[in-house]
Amino acid sequence: MIGRVLSLGRLMALLAKETIQMRRDRLTFGMMLGIPLVQLMLFGFAINTDPKELPAALVAPTQDRFTRAMVSALELTGYYRFVAPDATAAEAERMIARGDVSFVVTIPSDFGRRVMRGESPSILIDADATDPSVASGAISTLGTVAAQALSRETGAAAPAPGLSVVVHRRYNPEGVTQYNIVPALLGVILQLTMVMMTAMALTRETERGTMENLLSMPATPLEIMLGKIVPYLGVGAVQVVVVLAASRLVFGVPFVGSLTLILAGVFVFVMALVILGYLISTVARTQMQAMQITFFFFLPSLMLSGFMFPYRGMPGWAQALGEIFPLTHFLRLIRAVMLKGAGLATVSGSFLALGLFVLVLALAALTRFRKTLD
Amino acid sequence: MTDPSAEPVPEPAIAVSGLTKRFGDRVVVDRVTLSVARGEIAGFLGPNGSGKTTTIRMMCGLLEPDGGEGRVLGHDIRRERRAIKRRVGYMTQRFSFYEDLTIEENLRFVAGLYGMRPVGRAVRDTLADLGLTSRRGQLAGALSGGWKQRLALAACLMHKPDLLLLDEPTAGVDPKARREFWDEIHARAAEGLTVLVSTHYMDEAERCHRIAYISYGRLVAHGTVAEVVAGAGLSTLVLTGGRTAEAARALDGAEGVEQVAHFGATLHVVGRDPDRLRRAVAPVAAETGARIDPAETSLEDVFIKLMGEARDNA
Ligand SMILES: Nc1ncnc2c1ncn2[C@@H]1O[C@H](COP(=O)(O)OP(=O)(O)OP(=O)(O)O)[C@@H](O)[C@H]1O
Numbered sequence: 201m202i203g204r205v206l207s208l209g210r211l212m213a214l215l216a217k218e219t220i221q222m223r224r225d226r227l228t229f230g231m232m233l234g235i236p237l238v239q240l241m242l243f244g245f246a247i248n249t250d251p252k253e254l255p256a257a258l259v260a261p262t263q264d265r266f267t268r269a270m271v272s273a274l275e276l277t278g279y280y281r282f283v284a285p286d287a288t289a290a291e292a293e294r295m296i297a298r299g300d301v302s303f304v305v306t307i308p309s310d311f312g313r314r315v316m317r318g319e320s321p322s323i324l325i326d327a328d329a330t331d332p333s334v335a336s337g338a339i340s341t342l343g344t345v346a347a348q349a350l351s352r353e354t355g356a357a358a359p360a361p362g363l364s365v366v367v368h369r370r371y372n373p374e375g376v377t378q379y380n381i382v383p384a385l386l387g388v389i390l391q392l393t394m395v396m397m398t399a400m401a402l403t404r405e406t407e408r409g410t411m412e413n414l415l416s417m418p419a420t421p422l423e424i425m426l427g428k429i430v431p432y433l434g435v436g437a438v439q440v441v442v443v444l445a446a447s448r449l450v451f452g453v454p455f456v457g458s459l460t461l462i463l464a465g466v467f468v469f470v471m472a473l474v475i476l477g478y479l480i481s482t483v484a485r486t487q488m489q490a491m492q493i494t495f496f497f498f499l500p501s502l503m504l505s506g507f508m509f510p511y512r513g514m515p516g517w518a519q520a521l522g523e524i525f526p527l528t529h530f531l532r533l534i535r536a537v538m539l540k541g542a543g544l545a546t547v548s549g550s551f552l553a554l555g556l557f558v559l560v561l562a563l564a565a566l567t568r569f570r571k572t573l574d
Numbered sequence: 575m576t577d578p579s580a581e582p583v584p585e586p587a588i589a590v591s592g593l594t595k596r597f598g599d600r601v602v603v604d605r606v607t608l609s610v611a612r613g614e615i616a617g618f619l620g621p622n623g624s625g626k627t628t629t630i631r632m633m634c635g636l637l638e639p640d641g642g643e644g645r646v647l648g649h650d651i652r653r654e655r656r657a658i659k660r661r662v663g664y665m666t667q668r669f670s671f672y673e674d675l676t677i678e679e680n681l682r683f684v685a686g687l688y689g690m691r692p693v694g695r696a697v698r699d700t701l702a703d704l705g706l707t708s709r710r711g712q713l714a715g716a717l718s719g720g721w722k723q724r725l726a727l728a729a730c731l732m733h734k735p736d737l738l739l740l741d742e743p744t745a746g747v748d749p750k751a752r753r754e755f756w757d758e759i760h761a762r763a764a765e766g767l768t769v770l771v772s773t774h775y776m777d778e779a780e781r782c783h784r785i786a787y788i789s790y791g792r793l794v795a796h797g798t799v800a801e802v803v804a805g806a807g808l809s810t811l812v813l814t815g816g817r818t819a820e821a822a823r824a825l826d827g828a829e830g831v832e833q834v835a836h837f838g839a840t841l842h843v844v845g846r847d848p849d850r851l852r853r854a855v856a857p858v859a860a861e862t863g864a865r866i867d868p869a870e871t872s873l874e875d876v877f878i879k880l881m882g883e884a885r886d887n888a
């Protein structure tokens with residue numbers, strides 16, 4: 201009975217053929233391994249490095265010794281580089297709005313007086329937090345640095361005044377932590393390569409005219425689908441190893457949870473992705489169309505999955521929309537397991553959702569598959 | 575109760591009736607009824623776009639007919655596509671094997687799909703059978719037309735089908751390779767293989783046991799070559815010598831003359847009615863100094879007439 205829809209011999213023939221074709225297509229093959237590495241390095245470093253020497257503007261109406269001490273202390277941290285050391289408040293505002301500086305440090309004119317009187321002085325730091333992870337290192341060191349500089353200046357004898365540093369994270373009040381990004385990148389990279397490659401699976405046969413021949417031979421839709429997607433599971437596995445190793449070794453992302461659970465989650469996710477790609481290829485008539493559909497799907501999934509913006513920060517309808525992307529569930533799963541050490545019980549919902557994707561997408565693909573050339 | 579004189583009639587390899595296919599609102603195949611006996615080589619002819627490929631695709635289950643029905647090797651063409659695919663070898667008009675696979679890899683793929691065991695032996699035998707052994711490591715995409723055709727033929731023969739559907743298998747192939755190809759086909763037919771082959775070449779049509787001619791989607795003639803020629807009801811006169819070009823001009827469109835065609839230094843003049851034809855030709859021949867001889871009507875003349883007729887009632 202099962203031999204009618206799935207024969208091992210036929211599946212092996214299809215797999216052998218797909219594997220040879222994949223290997224011979226040097227460019228695509230290289231891309232499949234190159235893309236994850238390049239992206240991980242690009243995104244990973246762009247988001248993760250603790251950027252130094254960020255341009256800053258100083259607004260200090262009275263340039264006394266306390267002001268100078270504060271500036272040199274900030275510069276010594278290596279995070280700040282004062283490109284405009286004597287700006288007016290209006291100038292500084294324009295500079296940060298344009299993005300010329302990442303910080304504006306404002307030291308009020310009564311700063312020195314308050315220090316001398318032993319009152320608690322305050323300074324204001326405006327940080328351009330459009331890219332929050334860039335600014336976070338610079339901000340986190342701020343309090344201690346400023347306080348130390350001040351107590352050095354006033355002398356050990358004087359009682360250390362309670363310095364208050366007021367930080368305004370501008371443009372993006374939410375802080376996204378860096379560790380959030382690298383595991384999420386795994387999902388994004390897998391999604392890009394897996395869906396894109398498998399979306400071409402059938403359209404390539406149609407465009408090269410080999411579809412007519414394939415359909416005239418006794419291969420079943422299930423065999424053809426498996427023949428097309430299984431080789432990409434192998435490619436996905438290589439990508440996963442590369443990205444996980446790099447996130448551990450290069451970026452030092454902690455693996456708090458169980459590796460088995462992580463890999464199981466990745467497996468179901470990749471299954472959903474390759475079948476989604478295959479489904480696209482049953483709908484598209486040309487490779488160009490397949491590409492367009494892939495990107496049509498790709499962008500909203502980046503926006504709404506919680507990769508770009510915090511999922512919980514989105515309005516209800518957007519969250520509901522986000523649920524229809526496998527990436528959303530994968531991000532939830534991988535962040536919970538990898539970073540918080542969640543167990544199977546906690547993430548079973550995500551597993552279930554991903555499993556449902558696999559099932560529904562596979563059924564849709566098998567139904568959509570055109571057994572004739574009509 | 576059984577009549578001892580009645581031989582059991584074997585079911586034909588192909589029996590379709592009223593087969594119809596539309597693309598949009600264009601009827602591309604229009605109620606085609608055709609039967610091909612087992613062991614027969616049937617030629618399928620017709621001008622470009624007449625629906626040959628479409629008809630063949632419906633026979634092997636690659637297109638769903640919009641009307642009509644049919645059985646191929648005893649299987650229903652709508653409901654038993656898988657059974658048909660197993661027992662039919664289909665050679666597509668356009669080369670459709672994998673150009674990034676070698677000859678051997680392509681054949682391995684085919685052998686695997688048809689469940690042939692052991693695959694290695696099947697591939698080796700097929701390679702040897704069709705003289706492909708020395709080139710087995712070449713990428714299919716790098717082969718010349720003749721070798722591509724040979725690979726395609728090898729691939730559709732390897733699972734020992736009972737019916738071969740060949741769609742213009744010799745287009746762009748040199749005469750020697752064509753000759754070898756036809757020898758191969760005839761040898762297989764002698765062993766019981768049924769072949770339906772579409773072609774534009776008259777000499778190939780004449781190598782078939784029977785031919786079917788389709789025009790604008792309609793089957794307009796079928797039978798042996800002699801039957802089709804006789805059925806067209808044409809007579810032909812050949813003018814030899816004299817000023818042929820001038821004669822051709824005078825006869826073109828003349829009363830009782832259907833076609834005028836140059837063959838080397840001679841002129842073939844074709845008409846429906848022998849007497850009217852002769853009345854039209856005689857004065858022109860006298861004037862241009864040509865000799866008149868009666869001749870057999872050629873298949874080509876018949877086809878050109880059929881094409882003209884089909885257009886008239888299309
Ligand atoms: N998938 C399709 N969609 C729309 N029209 C089609 C399709 N396939 C074929 N046609 C049209 O149907 C007609 C018949 O095509 P078909 O390929 O069957 O002709 P053919 O006799 O094989 O011609 P040729 O000798 O040039 O190979 C043509 O006009 C063609 O344009």
Ligand SMILES: [Mg+2]
Pocket residue numbers: 626627628667741
């Ligand atoms: Mg054709």
